[in-house]
Amino acid sequence: METTVCLAVNGTLMRGLELNGNMTLVGAQFVRESLTEPAYRLWSIGDRYPAMMRVQQGGVSVAVEIWSVPASGIGALLLLEPPGLAIGKVRLVDGEEVLGVLGEAFLCEGQKEITRWQGWRAYIAHLENNKEDTVMSEKPVDAAEFVEQMAAVIGLPLQPDHQPGVVDNVTRIIALAQLVAEFSLPEEIEIAPVFQP
Template identity: 50%
Template structure:
């Protein structure tokens, strides 16, 4: 039985961003970049972090990072996330599934839909240009 699990991240937990230390300090290692299946939307919550949610219609794909994380540290990483972010299954473009950070529906109310950027990193790069 494996001692690690793969987790898809899509916000400040990504390499080089503000919260990647939450993964690194919990002995996670970067595995690869990936894309989700085109069944999600993403919102910027107060401009600070994303909330990615699976939708029935109007979905698109997102760039994510896959990290390998000791199963015993998974809850610690989740507890460091903002309220309303949760753990769920994320479907990748190749049809595979991994655990991933998703957002509860209430988070997105009156928040900016940033789906057209296909990921948090693209959104913050565009935001910094403005």
Template identity: 60%
Template sequence: MAEEIKLAVNGTLMRGLGLNSNLLNVGAKFLYEAATVPYYRLWSIDDIHPAMVRVSHGGIAVALEVWQVPPAGLVQVLLQEPPGLSIGKVMLDNGETVLGVLGEPVLCEGQREISAYGGWRSYCSALDEEL
């Protein structure tokens, strides 16, 4: 049996959010909450999902979750992600580097940067308060 893979998720795949069932349906298991090193920025894509991009300067630490995913399940989860999101290496503030969901820079063009919120959950909470 192939070793399961750690996957960092920063948006709708997180517990209780819209696409979390994509992880649960492939047998993924929640491991822990974490944050990235401060080399990332975050955008809201039409207030539907976020896109996290690694930057060379001006980054923040993004709040996320780390899940344990079966290898075959990782492929299925990726295929169900919105266009413009992909899997890449994400550096965590605990020193680990794991696979994670990243956005293509072109996806963020013309979208609202939400880095100041520190994560998707915080941004969504602020949106709810505005309504």
């Protein structure tokens, strides 16, 4: 009987996700769901897969799946992983230490930290639930129609010779608003009540 090792996976190798077929390809068997001890942080690598790193402070318990992997399959599994992911030791919330998929520091530089979701599944569920909030409406705004409707709503008489200038200004405002709406900010950024450079 071949020796097996426990492997904690925290991203696309989990059941039902994109690279789970790699687990079955090497003969791995799902054992259980678990959590790491609260000593890890998590990053989204281009929203394609996560990278988990152990930290000395500010860590959380990350949701993982424990798989039993034939020892001979560990190397093959690692070769199928995206660059920058490695196999290392991971401590679980119950104190057990197993092998696990970890991200190298360089991989996380400049990427979105997603630690607050405490797991890849929770983060991708957040993305799915908030798709409509990520960009402004796909339907382009007709500035002339908007000006006409808003003038009627607020009871503002708009002289015909003033309308082209107002429409031009509203068109500029819409373009600037679109730029702001499409600018990606880290999730931990919060609106400040007072601007302080």
